[in-house]
Amino acid sequence: MEPRESIVIGAGQAGLSTSFHLTRLGIDHLVLDANHAPGGAWQHRWDALTMRDVHGVAELPGAEAPARDAQRANLAVPASFADYERDYELPILRPVHVDRVTDDDGILVVHAGEREWRTRTVVNATGTWTQPFLPHYPGMETFLGEQLHTIDYPGPDHFRGKRVLIVGGGASAVQFLGALAPITDTLWVTRREPVWRVDDFTPEAGAAAVALVEQRVAQGLPPQSVVGVTGLMLREQEREAERLGAYDDRRPMFQSIEPDGVRWADGSFERVDVILWATGFRPAIGHLASLRLRTEAGGIQLDRRGRGTTAVKDPRIQLVGYGPSASTIGANRAGRTAAKGVQNALSQSRAMSS
Structure with a gap:
C-alpha cells in the first residue's frame, strides 16, 4: 500500500492547527487521536474550571x-474543537x-496495537497531559490520606474541611491555592523560592520568555514550560487567597x-x-523512542535554533506543542511551521528519488 504523505499524532490545539495547514497545502494526511471525542486535554479538566x-x-x-465567560472549560473548548473538525472536514480517526x-x-510505520499506518512523515502533537510528573519522596507510599496530581484534581468542593498540602511552584499551584485557601486550610511547599512577576506581562516579555525555552530546545535539552520562565502572577480570582496570606506561608520541601x-x-x-502534587507534566514522546531522536542531554533538538518544529536528527519528524510551542498561541504557529516542514521533507524525498 502506498504510504501516506503524513500522519499527525494527536488532535489537540497543535494537531488541529497542523491538519488545517496540511489541508491548505494539499498534503494527504491522517490525524490519529487517542481520545474518544474532540477536545484534546481540555475534555479532561476539572468541572470547576471555567473559561474565565x-x-x-x-x-x-x-x-x-x-x-x-462562566462556561465550563471542559465543555466549551471541546465543543469548539468539534465544530472546527466538522467545518474544515479534518481527517481524524479516533480513538487510536x-x-x-x-x-x-x-518509510515510517505508526503502530497502534495490531493496526499500523505507513507514512513518509510524522507530526507529533501529543502534548504533555498524558505524562504527569510525580516526584518520589521517602515514605510517600505509606501516606493514608489522599495524594492527587493536577490531572486528578476534582474541583475545590472536594477539599472542604481537609488540610491540603500543595506541592509545586508553577501556575497550577497558584491557581489551586487561590481556589482552596478561602474554603479550607492550605499549606504551600516548593523546591525553590517562587519568582513573582511584578511588572506587566507585555508582548516583549512574552517573546523573551519564549526565547529562553527556544535556547534549551536548540541545545537538545529537555524543554521547560513557557510559564515556568515568565514568573508567577496573581489574577483577580486569587486575590482573596492573597489577602488570607496563602502565598506568604510558603515552605521549602519536606524531607x-x-x-x-x-x-x-x-x-x-x-x-x-x-x-496535591502540582508538579507539572513531561512531553509525551515515548512512542518515538525507536527513532532515537533524543540528544545526550535528554531532549529533542529542533531546527532554526529551537524556533522550528523539525527534528534535527530526522527531518521527517515534526514536533508541535513541544518546547516553545507548548502554549495555545505557540501551538497554532507551530502547526503552520510543521506543515511547511512536512512539505519540505516530501520535496527533498522526491528530489532524491528522481
Whole structure:
C-alpha cells in the first residue's frame, strides 16, 4: 500500500492547527487521536474550571476562540474543537492510541496495537497531559490520606474541611491555592523560592520568555514550560487567597512523608489530610523512542535554533506543542511551521528519488 504523505499524532490545539495547514497545502494526511471525542486535554479538566479561569485559549486558524465567560472549560473548548473538525472536514480517526513509530527501510510505520499506518512523515502533537510528573519522596507510599496530581484534581468542593498540602511552584499551584485557601486550610511547599512577576506581562516579555525555552530546545535539552520562565502572577480570582496570606506561608520541601503528614528537614512534623502534587507534566514522546531522536542531554533538538518544529536528527519528524510551542498561541504557529516542514521533507524525498 502506498504510504501516506503524513500522519499527525494527536488532535489537540497543535494537531488541529497542523491538519488545517496540511489541508491548505494539499498534503494527504491522517490525524490519529487517542481520545474518544474532540477536545484534546481540555475534555479532561476539572468541572470547576471555567473559561474565565483559564490562562488563555487562542483561536484556531480560521476560527474564533471560545468566549471568556462562566462556561465550563471542559465543555466549551471541546465543543469548539468539534465544530472546527466538522467545518474544515479534518481527517481524524479516533480513538487510536499510538504505541510506537518505527522505520521500515525509509518509510515510517505508526503502530497502534495490531493496526499500523505507513507514512513518509510524522507530526507529533501529543502534548504533555498524558505524562504527569510525580516526584518520589521517602515514605510517600505509606501516606493514608489522599495524594492527587493536577490531572486528578476534582474541583475545590472536594477539599472542604481537609488540610491540603500543595506541592509545586508553577501556575497550577497558584491557581489551586487561590481556589482552596478561602474554603479550607492550605499549606504551600516548593523546591525553590517562587519568582513573582511584578511588572506587566507585555508582548516583549512574552517573546523573551519564549526565547529562553527556544535556547534549551536548540541545545537538545529537555524543554521547560513557557510559564515556568515568565514568573508567577496573581489574577483577580486569587486575590482573596492573597489577602488570607496563602502565598506568604510558603515552605521549602519536606524531607519525608509519613502516614498522616510530612516531616520537615528540622525534624518537626506537619499533619495533612491531602497532598496535591502540582508538579507539572513531561512531553509525551515515548512512542518515538525507536527513532532515537533524543540528544545526550535528554531532549529533542529542533531546527532554526529551537524556533522550528523539525527534528534535527530526522527531518521527517515534526514536533508541535513541544518546547516553545507548548502554549495555545505557540501551538497554532507551530502547526503552520510543521506543515511547511512536512512539505519540505516530501520535496527533498522526491528530489532524491528522481
